[in-house]
Amino acid sequence: MEEKKEVPPAGGGEERPVIIELKDVCKSFEDTRVVRHMNLQVREGEFLTLLGPSGCGKTTTLRMIAGFEQPTSGQLLIEGQDMKGKAPYERNVNTVFQNYALFPHMTVFDNIAFGLVEKKVSKKEIRARVEEMLRLVQLQGFGDRMPSQLSGGQKQRVAIARALVNNPKVLLLDEPLGALDLKLRKQMQTELKHLQKSLGITFIYVTHDQEEALTMSDRIAVMNEGVLEQADIPSRIYEHPVSKFVAEFIGExxxxxxxxxxxxxxxxxxxxxxxxxxxxxxxxxxxxxxxxxxxxxxxxxxxxxxxxxxxxxxxxxxxxxxxxxxxxxxxxxxxxxxxxxxxxxxxxxxxxxxxxxxxxxxxxxxxxxxxxxxxxxxxxxxxxxxxx
Ligand SMILES: Nc1ncnc2c1ncn2[C@@H]1O[C@H](COP(=O)(O)OP(=O)(O)OP(=O)(O)O)[C@@H](O)[C@H]1O
Ligand SMILES: [Mg+2]
Structure with missing residues (x-):
């Protein structure tokens, strides 16, 4: 499907540079073609959502960007650099998964500090950065708690803080609010969107909830059976769907x-x-x-x-x-x-x-x-x- 050139400015008015680019990316697992000839450009500071029904290839696309999977063919560029053969830790991206995956035996503070400890950052700097993250996700004073003492929404915020503390240029979020109840989900949607805009980080967000996609995204990439059917701003996806699938998937x-x-x-x-x-x-x-x-x-x-x-x-x-x-x-x-x-x-x-x-x-x-x-x-x- 043709990729529209127009991308809404991420806030500043000018068009930001492309940070992630998929060029004719395909992914197969044995005989099953899971992602087909995907072409997509994501710009710095953009909130892009991959939206589509279960099994359409959203997680696989995200995992390829993160470096947990390699494309079967095609090219993946991050900041103009070909990522072929680059391990996840060599990429300036961090991932937040659906099931928070916090270390249960570590405090909130240690969970957030984990990546920095691995990188041998000084204790003083770790303290300062973790405190800043706790403030950012509105969990000041929660540093000493264990994950079991947190609500679902709080756990998810710790997971986000843990990813953000590494200062990634791109944050990949795979249905990060999937496990939350509706009210908390709505609240977290607003908080996440606010956080993304204030930090100016590029978000690639996966959901199969069309309402969530419409409310949060600068741009939505609608996938169907491994094919990117349309990538555009929410209003155009809703008002000018290019295919029957997109028209029926977004709204009634x-x-x-x-x-x-x-x-x-x-x-x-x-x-x-x-x-x-x-x-x-x-x-x-x-x-x-x-x-x-x-x-x-x-x-x-x-x-x-x-x-x-x-x-x-x-x-x-x-x-x-x-x-x-x-x-x-x-x-x-x-x-x-x-x-x-x-x-x-x-x-x-x-x-x-x-x-x-x-x-x-x-x-x-x-x-x-x-x-x-x-x-x-x-x-x-x-x-x-x-x-x-
Ligand atoms: N490691 C794997 N080996 C074989 N098949 C896989 C593997 N990972 C994913 N698949 C298949 O690829 C297809 C796409 O999976 P993917 O997880 O990307 O879908 P999704 O869009 O994230 O779906 P959901 O909304 O349910 O999370 C599915 O049919 C899945 O069974
Ligand atoms: Mg998935």
């Missing part, structure tokens, strides 16, 4: 297959199994199969026909979700569309026939190899102008 959406069959002013006419629509489709050509992705908050319905649209459905359910109402509309194809609206919007009744539509620029189009509908049209089973 309605995906409808369509065939672009005619020009209509500055728009294209789309034929779907469930009807027709006129859509704004820059960059798309006629006679192409596409997926339309319409977010529930962008879906609308009317009791009367809407110009440019011929999609009808039956209202099946209203679900109250806090301050919004989610309405389920069944299309003649059996597909259930989800629509979000404000509670004061007049609701169509259950079982009522409605005309579904959306603002022309609110449907995101994605290329598809899916030819099911195309075959239906070609075989004459679905007429281009067939009414519902």
């Amino acid at each position: 959406t309605n995906i409808i297959e369509a065939y672009l069959d005619a020009v209509d002013g500055d728009c294209l006419h789309a034929t779907m199994e469930c009807g027709h629509a006129t859509i704004y489709a820059p960059g798309f050509v006629l006679e192409e199969m596409v997926y339309l992705s319409v977010r529930p908050e962008n879906l609308k319905c009317s009791l009367t026909p809407v110009p440019g649209f011929a999609v009808r459905g039956i209202v099946r359910e209203h679900i109250y979700v806090g301050n919004l109402i989610k309405t389920i509309i069944e299309l003649p194809t059996g597909q259930m569309l989800r629509m979000l609206s404000l509670p004061f919007t007049p609701l169509a009744q259950l079982g009522q026939l409605v005309y579904v539509y959306w603002d022309k620029d609110k449907a995101v189009l994605m290329h598809t190899k899916e030819e099911k509908l195309y075959n239906l049209i070609e075989s004459g089973m679905l007429g281009k102008e067939e009414a519902l």
Whole structure:
């Protein structure tokens, strides 16, 4: 997938230098291809999140950057230097794992000091740096405690302090909040993000929680079965997903297959199994199969026909979700569309026939190899102008 050049500035406004670069990196374990042709640049001071479902290759990617795994092919550069054959300790990166991995028989102070003791840093300096770290993660006065005397969130903060005390340029975090309950997780998300910005350290953060990725990251790299599908700023990942996978993985959406069959002013006419629509489709050509992705908050319905649209459905359910109402509309194809609206919007009744539509620029189009509908049209089973 094409890598966008634009990276949001990490705070200063200017574009920072690239600190980590993956060039066509592949990783296989025996016959299984786990990471495929991955190209990614991470800039200094950036908070980049690797996001994707379980088993998509996030940890493996992180382990390659850390030096615990070697790429099967391709190149990994840190600060412009090829890392081939470089051991983890030769890289200016530190890793925080999900299960904190604190030494249970050592105090908090000694856990944090561990890396510095190994490096034979003076006792005086160790004390100063560990105290500074304790302050940074808001655990002043906790130095003498044992890990068993800490809460999950506190343990995780010790793990982060232990990684940060080495002054890494890059911190790799593999689902560091995975073991925490929701409330603590949210609190730690804010703290971590704040810490990262104030220290200016590059974070490569792994999660499979899309909400966490959206709230914390400067940029999100979405992975699917070892393939990097899209790397971009959160708003563009949400508003302009490049693939069906990304659209469905980030937030909720309605995906409808369509065939672009005619020009209509500055728009294209789309034929779907469930009807027709006129859509704004820059960059798309006629006679192409596409997926339309319409977010529930962008879906609308009317009791009367809407110009440019011929999609009808039956209202099946209203679900109250806090301050919004989610309405389920069944299309003649059996597909259930989800629509979000404000509670004061007049609701169509259950079982009522409605005309579904959306603002022309609110449907995101994605290329598809899916030819099911195309075959239906070609075989004459679905007429281009067939009414519902
Ligand atoms: N050492 C290994 N030997 C063989 N297969 C491995 C090894 N490490 C990982 N894999 C496989 O590689 C794939 C990707 O694993 P990875 O741990 O990178 O996924 P992940 O995205 O981190 O998933 P999760 O969200 O569950 O942590 C999985 O199918 C896994 O079984
Ligand atoms: Mg993992």
